[in-house]
Amino acid sequence: MDKTVRILLAFGDGRLHGVRDIARSLTLPKSTVARLILDLADARLLVQDETSGQYRLGAGAARLGQAYLEGLDVRTVSAPIMADLQERSGETVGLQVREGLERVVIASNESKATIRSGFSIGERLPLHAGAAAKVLLAFEQEEFRGELVRSLTLTPLTDRTILDTDQLQAELAKIHRQGYAVSENEVSLQSTSVAAPVFGGDDRLSAALVVTGPVFRMTGEVVKVLTPLVCEAAQAISADLGSTHYRN
Known part of the structure; x- marks a missing residue:
């Protein structure tokens, strides 16, 4: 590995380092x-601390990191984890995002079982019912969540x-x-789902990860x-x- 790369990676712990301790450790x-x-x-990848004279990661490194995060696609990142979850659960695994007052299926790993539940990629679904829908509402920014719920036609x-706004708000808080x-039988009969939120590099809600299966298999x-x-x-x-x- 190039010496410059090794030195830059040594600053990955976020601490201040001097020339002497870097030379010794490497x-x-x-x-x-x-x-x-x-x-x-000079490339702004490191910056010198005025008090100690030591160095830490600089703004250039931050820009590179941000560019990397912005280039990540949630579907690409999710693919191997979704495949593993499908194998472990035996049920259909989906990834859904909110678009306006609807949710859209952007990725799906279907169950291999003869009888299965799930949705097709690109399918648009209601935002007021179902485990994935409620995750996309519940983990939205708090000040925006109330506005979203009030805009929904239940x-x-x-x-x-759920057809009562206050009841839905209480469910989202829980x-x-x-x-x-x-959820069980909320969107269609004989279907049960479990969903959890996926957050992006800015720590904002990015998508809902959901496992869906028929109720006769998805027992309590x-x-x-799951x-x-x-x-x-x-x-x-x-x-x-x-x-x-x-981590927070």
Whole structure:
């Protein structure tokens, strides 16, 4: 590995470092390290602390990191984690995002079972019912969430659909506290879903990760097992997108 790259990576711990300790830790000549650190500082990848004279990552490194995060696509990042979740759960795994007052399926790994539940990529679905819908509402910015809910038309889809705004708000608050949503027969009959939020590099809600299956397989005990799996997968996708939400 190039000496310059090794030196830059040594600053990845976010701490201040001097020429001497970098040279010692990388077993490099101090003169070489001093020269290369000056080159990195000229490129604004490092900046010198005025008090200690040591160096830390600079604005140039921050810009590179931001460019990397902005270039991440949630579907690409989610793909291997969704595939693993589908294998572990045996049910259909989907990724949904909010568009206006609807939600859209942007990725799906279908169950291999003969009888299965799920939705097609590109399908548009209501935002007021279903586990994924409630996650997309519950983890929206608080000041915007109320406005969204008031804008919804609470159309009955099944006899399990919530049709009262206050009841829906209370349900969303509960989902926000517990970190996931579960629904049964809310959008269509004989279907159960578990969903958890995915956050982007800016720590804002990016998508809802959801596992959907027929109610005869998705029993209460099965849902208890699946819920932590869905939450862990959503956390893994969020971390890969650069989010620190789950570390806070």
